[in-house]
Amino acid sequence: MKSYAICDCDNFFASCERVFAPSLHDKPVVILSNNDGCIIARSSEAKALGIAMGTPLYQIKDFLEKNDVAVFSSNYTLYGDMSRRVMSLLSKYSPVFWQYSIDEMFLDLTGIASGNDLLSYCKSLRKTVTQGTGIPITIGIAPTKTLAKAASKFGKKYKGFKGVCMIDDETKRIKALKMLNVSDVWGIGRRTNKKLDYFGIKTAWDFTQKSEKWIQKEFTVTGLKTWKELQGVDCINVDELPEKKSICTSRSFADQGLADLSQIEEALTNFTAECSRKLRSQHSCCKMLTVFAYTSRFRDDVPQASIYKTIELPVPSNDRQELTGYVMKTLRAEWKAGTYLYKKAGIIVWEMTPDNAIQSDLLDTVDRDKQAALAKTIDAINLKNGQDAVHLAIQGHDKSWFLKCEHKSKQFTTNLKDIIHVK
Amino acid sequence: MDLLLFSADTSSETSLLLADEGVHAGFPSPAQDYMCNAIDLNKELIRHPETTFYARCVGDSMKDIGIDNGDLLIIDKSIEPQDGDIVVAYIDGNFTLKRIKMEHDGKSLWLMPENDEYKPIKVTEENSFIVWGVVTHNIKTQFRRQ
Missing domain, CATH: 1.10.150.20 (5' to 3' exonuclease, C-terminal subdomain)
Structure with a gap:
């Protein structure tokens, strides 16, 4: 039987703010969108007051004051950095993990422990993260990811679980x-x-x-x-x-991992293309972009390094070329000299806005209409001729980094090239 | 004593060359040949990068042990605080830098200044109190010329 754990930060943005304002630990907290327009995150106390997501600030300003609600403008740099800390700690607890969003990670704990030992393992994990970063997390453990998600719902709802709930x-x-x-x-x-x-x-x-x-x-x-x-x-x-609030695309790399910047670049470009495709399919643009790469935490014999950097885009985008530009710039700036074998890398795009409600920037030099027209044309070509028929040169051809999927069976049902052959 | 808190960016590596023979206060040695290792202060001073934060010390309540106004403090939140540790505590709405003192009966807790002009603070049930993190280093700037 498998054991999965979903580790989910409680009211992540509000919790990040509380780390640096401990007196708010039991007070209602709300976070505002860019330009302080409307409410995009709430603490559980704020939810209990009936404050809805997306409420424009001007509509409830008096209500917030009357109820002594702490109001913060969004501080994405902080949230990105706190996410880096939490995710880095969590990834030490299993060699197999998938970051699901900016504040959620699945761990495969199969074979690490079972029964009460597994419960204690997760309790100690929760203590490490909560004490070490100040961000409270809830852990749901179960034999499937869907049941683990259900367990975490109960873990959040009932205080008696003390943040760790197991369905075993x-x-x-x-x-x-x-x-x-x-x-x-x-x-x-x-x-x-x-x-x-x-x-x-x-x-x-x-x-x-x-x-x-x-x-x-x-x-x-x-x-x-x-x-x-x-x-x-x-x-x-x-x-x-995929999560609706954010999209994370990541992979583990085969064998030793990847050491060359060019290989990681190629992999990340492909992840970016995937994120961009998903963004466009749900008609959203992202404001925030997180780039990460880890070496294996379970090998003491090789040097360890990690990259985890969040940037804020001047104008929300879903354009592949533009996002790729930002990802490459970030990766190259964060790249560490020396030889490190990266086992896992990925991209998270978050803070989504509908693509028809983009607030433009006075200093924006990109012709957005032209960019959208080009993306639409490329999408149409790719739809007809196969995913990535037209792609960026940096995406590469050989996909050597993709070897981790070598045990994956073909896309028997969804790709004409892969359907079974019958004699 | 007030504190300004910062989140630490420990992702960068600033490698400085280390002269293996030590620093000679005499004739310069042909050092180039001996420069072999590199020091990364992030690695030397920070054991747990995920749980390390920085703060700036404001005030003089800890001056007797060499923590002065303007010092940069390195704080590790993952360390379990013990009697005698220098900690960043949060009491009744304020961050404060003090030494922790636990009475032998294990019941009372004191926040001790290191400056005679300040009084120890007894922490009681009524206080809203947490130890925010344990101070591992303080960094003092000596070169002040602009």
């Missing part, structure tokens, strides 16, 4: 699913939720009681995978269920 047997699984609203299940979208409501499915348990055939008929492949994961069958990869 049938009794706990059934109890949890019966208490879990189906709309709170990881991967169940709002659209799906409407449908579930129509069929009278209220809890995650109700969902699992439907037959596989029925689920297959009524839902997508992801719906079926979610159904399986809730039964304890491990089948969802982290990048299959």
Whole structure:
């Protein structure tokens, strides 16, 4: 049986602010968007006051004052740096991990411990992060990522768990699913939720009681995978269920890892292309960009290094060429002299805004309309001729860094080149 | 004594060349040949980069042990504070730099200044109090010419 842990920072932006303002530890805190326009993050106390995400500041200024709510402008540099600290600490606890967003990471703890030992392992992990960085985290542990996500919901909701909740047997699984609203299940979208409501499915348990055939008929492949994961069958990869608030694309590299700047550049350019594609498919632009690369923490015999840098874009963008430019500039600035074998690298784009509501910058020199037209044309060509038919030269051809996927089977069902051959 | 806190950027490496034979206060040695190792102060002074923060010392309540106004403090939040440690504490809405003193009965806790002009602070149940981090080094600037 697998053991996954999702480690999730509690109210991340508000918690970052509280590290440097400890007296606010039990006070309502809200964070404002760029130019202090509207509310983009809240502490649990602020949520309890009924302050909604996205509320314009001017509408509730009096209410905030009356309720003694601490108000902060967003400080992305700080959040990026605190994220670096938390993620770096978490990555020491397992050789296999996936950063899911700026404030969430999945760890594969299979074989590291089980039962009560696993629980203590995670408790000590939580203490290390919370004491060391000042950021409280909640950990959900289970045999599948979907169940781990469910466990973390309970860990956040009920104080008795002290931030670590584990679903590791049938009794706990059934109890949890019966208490879990189906709309709170990881991967169940709002659209799906409407449908579930129509069929009278209220809890995650109700969902699992439907037959596989029925689920297959009524839902997508992801719906079926979610159904399986809730039964304890491990089948969802982290990048299959992207977070809406941020997009993280990362990979582990094969064998020893990569040592050359040019190799990491090539890999990161491809990740950037992927992020850009995902951004455009959901009609968003990102304001913040985080670039990271780690050596293996589990090898004492080679020198260790890590890169984790967040930058703020002058104007939100989803353009591949523009984002690639920023990523390369950041990577080259952070690149460390000496020989390090990077085992993992990735890109996170975050602070998304809809692409039709971009606040332009007076000093912006990019012709945004022309840029969008070019991106649209390239997308159309690639749709017709295959992903990356037109790509940036720096993306490379041989994808030697991609070897980690060598055990991956072909895209039998989604790519014409990969379908099975029959005689 | 007030403190200004900073988040530490420990990602950079500023390698300085180390003359292996030490510094001679006499004739210069043909040093180039001996410059073989490099020192990175981030590595020397910071054991836990993820949990290390900087603060600037403002005031003179710790001057008797050589921590002065303007010193740069290196703070590690991961260290479990013990009796006698110099800590950045947060008490009743303010950050303060003091030495921690625990009574033998294990019940009372004092924040001790290192300057006779200041009084020790007894920490009681009524105080809102946390030890924010343990000070590992203070860095003092000696060269003050502009």
